[in-house]
Every structure is written in structure tokens, then in C-alpha cells.
Amino acid sequence: LRLGYGILPSWLLPYLWKFKQPYNGNVAAAVAGLASLRHVDEMQRVVKRLRDERQRLIAALADIAYLKPYPSHANFVLCDVVARDARQLKLDLERRGILVRHYQKPGLDNSIRISVGRPEQTDRLLAVLREV
Known part of the structure; x- marks a missing residue:
């Protein structure tokens, strides 16, 4: 699964789109991302490992x-x-x-x-x- 997001000023967005990969997240990635937000402690343990x-x-x-x-x-x-x-x-x-x-x-x-x-x-x- 691949899921990402960006937080940036709006003026930077047109430049970012020039480098964006040609694929987007899918439903499974979105569901997994939301689930991970409900289990932040476990996610942090995984990241540390x-x-x-x-x-x-x-x-x-x-x-x-x-x-x-x-x-x-x-x-x-x-x-x-x-x-x-x-x-x-x-x-x-x-x-x-x-x-x-x-x-x-x-x-x-x-x-x-x-x-x-x-x-x-x-x-x-x-x-x-x-x-x-």
C-alpha cells in the first residue's frame, strides 16, 4: 500500500504537480491510513522498529x-x-x-x-x- 499527503502553501502546489508521480492512493490505502490514525501508539512503535x-x-x-x-x-x-x-x-x-x-x-x-x-x-x- 502507498499513501501520502502534503501540507504546503497553495503557491507551491503548481510546482509540486510537475514532479508528482502518475499514481494516486486507492481505497485500501485510505482505509489503512484512517485505521492507523486510530492506533497511533502502535504506528509509532512500528516506525521506531x-x-x-x-x-x-x-x-x-x-x-x-x-x-x-x-x-x-x-x-x-x-x-x-x-x-x-x-x-x-x-x-x-x-x-x-x-x-x-x-x-x-x-x-x-x-x-x-x-x-x-x-x-x-x-x-x-x-x-x-x-x-x-
């Missing part, structure tokens, strides 16, 4: 010689792949059941994007990254 796991992931990725992770405030970590081919790394991980994003775009062509998951998923990812 995500942030903690993201920091653990970034620290561990920094210890892998061929990866350079960037600081992140999102639910993913962008990494430059050093002295290796990022596309081939993506394929190697995929063959082992791990999916990461690789972009064929200037400036990102030798990078991968790793989503933050549960601790056991992070552990498996790190083990495979050390093997390949």
Missing part, C-alpha cells in the same frame, strides 16, 4: 567493501556499488531470492536500492551480500 532496523542495515552495509550506503530517512537505503557491476549484483541477489532495485539512469547506473525489512530479512540479505 523501522528506523532502528534501517540504522542497523546502513551500518552493516558500510562494512561490506564493495558497497557505499548513503544516509537515509526513507524505508530504503541507496548504495553505490564500487568496483563491481550493480546490475550483475542485482541478478546475483535475485538468483538467491533477494530482490533489490537497480536503475539504468545516469547517476544511479551503478547503484542499488535496498528496502528495509524485518531483522531476519536483513540478516539473510547481509549473509548473501558477503557471499557474492
